Amino acid sequence: MAIYTDDKSAIQVNSGTAFLYENVLGVNALGAKSGNLEYAVEIKDGATTIARNYLSGSDVAAVHLDGGTSTVMEYNHFYSNGANDTCSDNILIEGGSGITIRYNLINEAAGIGIEGEAYAAGLMITENTITNNGVNNNACGGGVFDDSGIRLKAADATVYRNVIHGNHGEGIVVAEDVSGILISQNSIYNNGQRSPSLGIDLDASKENGDGVTLNDSGDGDNGPNNLLNFPIIEAAYATAPI
Numbered sequence: 001m002a003i004y005t006d007d008k009s010a011i012q013v014n015s016g017t018a019f020l021y022e023n024v025l026g027v028n029a030l031g032a033k034s035g036n037l038e039y040a041v042e043i044k045d046g047a048t049t050i051a052r053n054y055l056s057g058s059d060v061a062a063v064h065l066d067g068g069t070s071t072v073m074e075y076n077h078f079y080s081n082g083a084n085d086t087c088s089d090n091i092l093i094e095g096g097s098g099i100t101i102r103y104n105l106i107n108e109a110a111g112i113g114i115e116g117e118a119y120a121a122g123l124m125i126t127e128n129t130i131t132n133n134g135v136n137n138n139a140c141g142g143g144v145f146d147d148s149g150i151r152l153k154a155a156d157a158t159v160y161r162n163v164i165h166g167n168h169g170e171g172i173v174v175a176e177d178v179s180g181i182l183i184s185q186n187s188i189y190n191n192g193q194r195s196p197s198l199g200i201d202l203d204a205s206k207e208n209g210d211g212v213t214l215n216d217s218g219d220g221d222n223g224p225n226n227l228l229n230f231p232i233i234e235a236a237y238a239t240a241p242i
């Protein structure tokens with residue numbers, strides 16, 4: 001089905017168990033934007049699986065999580081959402097638990113690919129391709145550009161084995177004083193298309209990237225991921241082949 005409307009959301013999940021499979025969500029069957037849809041899918045509660053859909057044309061976000069006990073998004077294409085303003089994203093998370101985002105292509109958001117404002121511990125983002133987000137190229141208030149691949153503001157999330165490249169700002173930003181964000185085994189390259197930006201930016205300013213955060217002696221500083229010092233290799237030794 002192609003599901004689009006001129007209203008707040010095309011589909012809202014309030015309770016129970018929902019399976020949203022193989023639809024065109026947010027645009028008509030020809031892929032054209034029609035109406036002023038805020039969200040293709042809005043989740044208030046319940047357990048939802050969103051799989052193998054094409055989600056495009058939503059003004060604020062293709063998927064907005066504001067609750068839910070389990071939400072799995074897999075094998076979808078999130079394309080060109082967030083036309084409402086330069087802060088609007090492909091996926092917006094403002095609540096919920098048991099969230100897994102895997103095997104998706106997430107590209108061309110006006111703002112951020114995945115904007116994680118608030119969520120319970122355990123958010124998992126794995127094996128996605130997240131590319132060319134932040135296409136609006138305008139600041140969205142206070143001079144902050146929402147143009148990274150991923151921005152996270154709550155604790156205890158995993159970003160694992162994704163390909164994150166060609167976004168207009170940073171690859172990944174952690175922008176609150178939270179810990180437990182594991183970023184591991186991702187391929188992150190060629191981000192900063194708008195202006196030079198880091199692949200991974202721990203942002204003590206809590207905006208969308210504050211550049212290189214220098215190491216401190218003893219690493220006693222606090223901030224996103226406790227402003228973990230980057231490693232310093234002090235010596236290397238060659239050994240004979242075994």
Ligand SMILES: [Ca+2]
Binds near residue numbers: 088112115146
């Ligand atoms: Ca945003």
Ligand SMILES: [Ca+2]
Binds near residue numbers: 202209211212
């Ligand atoms: Ca930084």
Ligand SMILES: [Ca+2]
Binds near residue numbers: 219220221227228
């Ligand atoms: Ca520290």
Ligand SMILES: [Ca+2]
Binds near residue numbers: 216219220221226
């Ligand atoms: Ca530090």
